[in-house]
Amino acid sequence: MASYAAREVAELLDGSRAATVLDGGRWSDGVWWPVHSPADTRMVIGEHAVSSPDAVEAAVGAAVRAFPAWRDLGAAGRASLLSVAAAELARLAPLAARVIGMEVGKVEAECAVDAGGAARLLEGFAAQAEAAMAPVDLTADPATRPADAAVLHRAPVGPVAVIAPWNTPAYLTVNMAAPALAAGCPVVVKPPEAAPLAVTALLERLAAMLPPGVVNVVQGPGAPVGEQLVSHAAVRAVLFTGGVVAGRRVLTLASETVKKVHLELGGNDPAVVLDSAVVDDTLLRELIAGSFSSTGQICYNVKRIYVHRSMYDELVDGLSQMLSDLVVGHPFDPQAHIGPLTTEAGHARTRRLLAELDACGAKVQRCGRRASSAAWEHGYFVDPHLVTGVPPDAPLVLEEQFAPVLPVLPFDEDDEAVARANRTEYGLGSSVWSRDVAHAEAVARRIEAGNTFVNVHRIGASVGSVPFGGWKQSGLGRNHGAYSFAACTEEHAVIRFDDAARSLPGLDRWSALSRKEPGRV
Structure with missing residues (x-):
């Protein structure tokens, strides 16, 4: 050793x-x-x-x-x-x-x-x-x-x-x-x-x-x-x-x-991309940073993305292209965006989730580039994965994966997106993405989570002036x-009454009580 x-x-x-x-x-x-x-x-x-x-x-x-x-x-x-x-x-x-x-x-x-x-x-x-x-x-x-x-x-x-x-x-x-x-x-x-x-x-x-x-x-x-x-x-x-x-x-x-x-x-944080959003480089970079930072091992990372069907293909294609430049390497490699998973158990769980995806017919796209600094056969390294065609009740969607494996699911109406976002027993963080702030905030208020961010969802978004914590489990x-x-x-609480007899009702029935002189009955 x-x-x-x-x-x-x-x-x-x-x-x-x-x-x-x-x-x-x-x-x-x-x-x-x-x-x-x-x-x-x-x-x-x-x-x-x-x-x-x-x-x-x-x-x-x-x-x-x-x-x-x-x-x-x-x-x-x-x-x-x-x-x-x-x-x-x-x-x-x-x-x-x-x-x-x-x-x-x-x-x-x-x-x-x-x-x-x-x-x-x-x-x-x-x-x-x-x-x-x-x-x-x-x-x-x-x-x-x-x-x-x-x-x-x-x-x-x-x-x-x-x-x-x-x-x-x-x-x-x-x-x-x-x-x-x-x-x-x-x-x-x-x-x-x-x-x-x-x-x-x-x-x-x-x-x-x-x-x-x-x-x-x-x-x-x-x-x-x-x-x-x-x-x-x-x-x-x-x-x-x-x-x-x-x-x-x-x-x-x-x-x-x-x-x-x-x-x-834990958290299984949803990101909801509304039809009033615009799929541009800023949105794509933010979603990737919010999903893959710390190799996906942050409690309020983005764990699943729900996107309006009208822009589903555009978002998936954009994420796929941008993720092709994400580098997996040794943590001290200055070119690396992410390093290995931390634990053997996490590594094994990720392999199980990926195997289950193959069995349920989902499309699993391996992304990113492996740096020469990564000792792949001896470390807990995992390629980033983008997952589409996954059933909404798949373990990857309902569990907290804590890994660089990101499912993207389409929706047609806001009500559907909110229902799916709230379906799990988690409620830590969440986000809504839109150029229409009023639309985003209206949807955000319906999500069951301790924090819902608008147009951001990553480390630093939870500011110290507001409470942070989770709903449900x-x-x-x-x-x-x-x-x-x-x-x-x-x-x-220390509560003072200067004259309780004056301040509080109900003393009448005790009025006959009095202190007796010593030796008298």
């Missing part, structure tokens, strides 16, 4: 290993699993610890001990520390991006967004902390009467479990951990076992810059490590990003101790801004 002795991995981690982190230090029980390169599975790029039950218990215990002081530091004090830590993460971002490329297989530009975005998120949530945690005085609201005052406080729940996905490991880990930390909650993070190296290194640096026990990391698979963490009675909230099946398991386990749960799960709760703070805090 070859070892990938990359300078970046060795520099970012201690000996190319990602260890359990608790109380600001490192700990290992001596069990290590290798991390293989998805671009060449013969290469081992590092190792991660497998945390024992004792390690998970210790990490949660460290968070419990750290909670009172971290909570009492106040939003401004926490924000100051987090802001300094964000600058350190920004300094490490170029190095972390390279390691993410080795772990995940994303091309360099996407890894830079992942690692650099994590630092910006930490800085952003630190800046929002005071406003998000500030008391809200409701006294002036007429509905507050007859109370003399009512103030709504937001309080941190306590230790928070963060379980992160492998497709955007640094960004999505910090997207959950940062608001929890800013709110006053210590965190116990379980990085993804498929891509634990960069995110663990960043969290280790973060832990060293904060009080002991505020940031803790446990390593290993969802069962048993993640399950023990989610089930722990001292963990008061779980923030999870991942697949639907795992999300259901998290919800079941968390229900046993009745804790807050935020789930950002795409998740529970919302993040971004104040919504992220809501996931790890509780509302505490």
Whole structure:
């Protein structure tokens, strides 16, 4: 088995290993699993610890001990520390991006967004902390009467479990951990076992810059490590990003101790191209970027396109021509648009979906060009595929494929397009495409999804000023801004009556009650 002795991995981690982190230090029980390169599975790029039950218990215990002081530091004090830590993460971002490329297989530009975005998120949530945690005085609201005052406080729940996905490991880990930390909650993070190296290194640096026990990391698979963490009675909230099946398991386990749960799960995002759209290079490039970025492995990538029949052939021909220039290569190949899939399971699922398409009579067009940098026989590489003639109830249409395989289906009426877009049990993102904005927005309002974009659908379209999350089995709760703070805090209303007897009716039947003098009956 070859070892990938990359300078970046060795520099970012201690000996190319990602260890359990608790109380600001490192700990290992001596069990290590290798991390293989998805671009060449013969290469081992590092190792991660497998945390024992004792390690998970210790990490949660460290968070419990750290909670009172971290909570009492106040939003401004926490924000100051987090802001300094964000600058350190920004300094490490170029190095972390390279390691993410080795772990995940994303091309360099996407890894830079992942690692650099994590630092910006930490800085952003630190800046929002005071406003998000500030008391809200409701006294002036007429509905507050007859109370003399009512103030709504937001309080941190306590230790928070963060379980992160492998497709955007640094960004999505910090997207959950940062608001929890800013709110006053210590965190116990379980990085993804498929891509634990960069995110663990960043969290280790973060832990060293904060009080002991505020940031803790446990390593290993969802069962048993993640399950023990989610089930722990001292963990008061779980923030999870991942697949639907795992999300259901998290919800079941968390229900046993009745804790807050935020789930950002899968998506099967439709793009609806209306008859009022124009098929030009801009539309084609946007659809390709929205579908094939990160090799199709983004929860709110375009997963299926519905196009009005009058422009169906034009759109398919345009996509086919433009996809012929898409390059599949090694993630560090500057000519590559996409790299390999990240996991063996994803690679096998993609092969199954393509085999099923052959069986149902769909037309499957293999697109793109294979760069010489791609070790095709040793990596999880997949050609981009454009699929037409596929039945509307085929697994490729109804499932989340998480691969560079894109079905295009025609429709005749807007009602038909909306019904098909809403047919799945997913409802994360979606998009409507048209030169007629009023037409697009009218259709957009009928789609069952947390976000519907108009004339765009890719990373960066979900802006921080609006909530992000899913309907149906795409998740529970919302993040971004104040919504992220809501996931790890509780509302505490303090209501004051200066004279309850004057303010509230119904005291008459208690009027005979009075305090007796000592010794008298």
